[in-house]
C-alpha cells in the first residue's frame with residue numbers, strides 16, 4: 105500500500121493532539137508502520153497548528169508536504185484555507201464550518217476571508233459540517249472534534265469497530281460514550 | 297534481552313523509556329520546548345528512578361554530575377539555549393569524565409517553533425569536546441539513549457544526545473525492552489580526576505583528547521554509523537531527522553547515516569566518499585559534518601545547495617539535487633494566526649495597565665513575551681531568561697534614574713526562580729531604582745505548566761516547601777515588595793504609579809494563577825446587545841474570545857471565554873455581565 109497522508113489543522117487548544125493520537129492508534133491497530141508529527145509549546149497558545157499522520161508499509165518522513173495529503177481534517181475554516189494546497193488532486197478536505205478570528209482580524213489589521221467553504225469547493229473535494237452545532241445537540245460542545253473525525257472517517261479505510269476500539273483506548277474513561285456517539289454522528293452524516 | 301511489546305511513542309517519550317531501560321537513577325531538568333516531555337514521561341518510572349525539575353539548566357547539569365560521580369547513571373535534559381546556561385559545568389565535566397554514565401539530552405529547534413534562536417548544539421558540544429549521538433526516529437531515540445550510557449562509561453565521556461523538535465514531537469513505533477540490571481558502581485575517591493584545578497585539569501585535557509581519539513577510531517565500526525550502498529552516482533552523508541527526508545527524496549541513492557556526529561568516523565567517511573560519484577552532505581542548521589569532511593580534502597556539496605536556516609524536507613532535497621519541483625496548487629492568501637495570550641490570561645490585565653500608563657517593559661521569556669504582540673505591544677525587549685531585570689538595570693546606569701521612570705521589567709515566576717533572582721540581587725547591590733513586576737501565575741506556563749521551586753510541588757508529585765517570592769525579595773534587601781491581584785485594575789494601576797516614582801528598587805508581584813491551571817467548565821461573560829454602544833473599549837486588551845460584529849457591537853464566544861471579567865470592567869455601559877456556571 106502506498107503511504108497514506110493525513111493532516112489535522114486547527115487553532116491551538118482545539119484538541120488536535122487527541123485526534124492525531126486516535127489516528128496513530130488506528131494505524132498501529134491495523135498493523136501499519138506509522139509516524140506522526142505534532143506541535144507543542146508556543147504555537148499551542150491560540151496559534152495555527154498542524155499535525156501530520158502518515159501510515160503504510162514503511163514510513164520515513166514524519167511530515168506531509170504540499171500536494172501530498174489524502175485527507176485534511178480542518179477544525180476551523182481559515183485553517184482549511186491556509187493548508188488546502190497540501191491536498192492531493194483527488195484528496196478529501198473535511199472542514200468544520202466554524203470561525204475563530206485570529207488576532208490580526210480582531211484588531212482590524214486584516215479581514216477574515218468571505219465564503220471560504222464555497223471558494224474551496226471550486227478547487228477541492230470539500231465535505232463541511234457544523235460540528236460545534238452538532239456537538240451542542242449531544243450536550244457537549246467540546247466533542248466537536250470527534251464529529252469532524254467521524255466525517256473524515258468516511259474517506260479513510262478503517263472499520264467502525266476499529267475506530268471505536270481505538271477511541272475507547274485513547275479518550276479519558278469517563279468520556280468514552282459521548283466521544284463514541286460524537287464519532288457516530290459524524291460517520292453517519294451526509295455531507296457534501 | 298527479550299523484546300516485549302510494540303507501541304507508538306513520541307521521540308521524547310522514547311528517550312524517557314530508553315533512560316528507564318538503561319537503568320538511569322537520577323535525572324534533572326529545567327523545562328524547555330522541545331525537551332520538556334522527556335521529564336514528564338520519566339515520572340511514570342518513579343519507582344525505579346529519581347527525577348526533578350531544577351531551577352535552571354546549570355543546576356540540573358551539576359545534579360546529574362554529582363549522581364555520576366557517586367556512581368549512578370544520570371542525565372540532564374534541556375533545550376538548546378538551556379545548554380548555554382549549563383555550559384559552564386558542561387565544559388569542565390567534559391574534563392572530569394564520568395563514573396556512572398552521564399548524558400545530556402539537548403533539544404534543538406530548527407524552524408524556531410518555540411525558541412529565541414536557532415543555534416546548533418553540535419557546535420557547542422564540539423567546542424566542549426563532548427561526543428554527540430543523533431537519533432532519527434522514536435525507535436532510535438530509545439536505543440541511542442541506552443547506547444549513550446554505554447559509550448559514556450566505556451570511554452569515560454559525558455555524552456550529548458542531540459535531538460530536534462521534529463524528532464522530539466514526532467511519534468513512531470518503538471519496541472519495549474526490559475530494563476537492564478542495576479548499573480550502579482561504587483564511588484571512588486579520585487582527586488586528580490574530579491578536582492578541576494590547573495594541575496589536575498592540564499593532564500585531564502590530554503586524557504580526554506586521547507579518549508576522543510579512541511572514540512573516533514571506534515566510530516568507524518559502530519553499527520549506528522551505517523552505510524546503505526545502492527546506486528553510486530549519488531552518495532549522501534546525513535544524520536538525524538534529515539536522514540528520513542533523504543530516504544524519502546532519494547530512495548535509490550547510497551547513504552552514510554551517521555548515528556554519532558561527534559567525533560566523526562574518518563576512515564568510514566573517506567571510504568564512502570571514494571565509492572560514490574557525487575557526494576552530498578545533508579544536515580539541518582550548521583555545516584558541522586561538512587566543514588570537517590571538507591577539511592580532510594574530500595570533495596562534497598553541502599551548504600552551497602542547502603540553507604543553514606530552518607527545517608528541511610524531502611521536496612526540498614528533491615528540488616535541490618534532482619531539480620524536481622513538487623506539483624501543488626498555489627497557497628491561498630490567508631491572514632496569519634500568531635500565538636496569543638489565552639482568553640482570561642492574567643498577563644493581559646497587567647499589560648493592559650502598562651499600556652494605559654504608557655510604560656515600556658524590558659521583557660523576558662514566557663507566555664508573557666506575547667505582550668510584545670499587537671494590540672498590547674508593551675514589551676520592548678526579550679533576549680534570554682532573567683535578562684529583563686538586568687537589562688533594565690543597564691538602562692538606568694546608561695541613561696540615569698529619570699530615563700527608566702517610564703520603564704518596568706516584567707518577568708514570570710518560573711523565570712524569576714531560574715536566573716531572574718540573580719539580576720535582582722545585582723539591582724539591590726548596585727543601588728538601582730527600577731521597578732520589577734513578577735507576573736506570578738503559579739506555574740511555568742509557556743512550556744505546558746510545570747512546577748518549580750515556588751509552587752509547592754515536585755516533578756515526582758511530592759509536596760515541597762513553596763519558596764515565598766515576596767519573602768525572598770525582602771531577604772535580598774528589596775524594601776518595596778507589594779503583591780497585587782492581576783485583575784484588580786485600580787490597585788494595580790495605583791501601585792505601579794507609586795512604585796515608579798520611588799528612587800529605590802520595587803518589586804510588584806501580580807499573583808494570579810494561569811487560567812489553564814484549573815480544568816473544567818469555567819464561568820463566562822455575555823454581552824447585553826441592548827446596552828452595548830459599540831465603543832470598542834472592551835476590545836483594547838485583545839482577548840480572542842470577544843469580537844466585533846458587523847453592526848459594531850461585540851460578541852463573546854462562550855466556549856472560549858473564561859469569565860476573567862477584564863472586558864466587563866472596561867465597559868462603561870455595563871453591557872457585559874458575568875454568568876456564573878461550572
Ligand SMILES: Cc1ncc(C[n+]2csc(CCOP(=O)(O)OP(=O)(O)O)c2C)c(N)n1
Nearest residue numbers: 328378661662663708709710711740741742
Ligand atoms: C535557558 C532557557 N531554558 C528554558 C527555556 C524555555 N522556556 C521558555 S519560557 C519558560 C518559562 C516560562 O515560565 P514563567 O516565567 O513562569 O512564565 P509563564 O510562561 O508562566 O508566563 C521556559 C522554561 C528558555 N527559553 N531558555
Ligand code: SF4
Nearest residue numbers: 638641663741810811
Ligand atoms: S497558558 Fe496561562 S500564562 Fe500562558 S497565556 Fe495561557 S493563561 Fe496566560
Ligand code: SF4
Nearest residue numbers: 640839857860861863
Ligand atoms: S471575560 Fe472578557 S476578557 Fe475575560 S476571557 Fe471572557 S471575553 Fe475575554
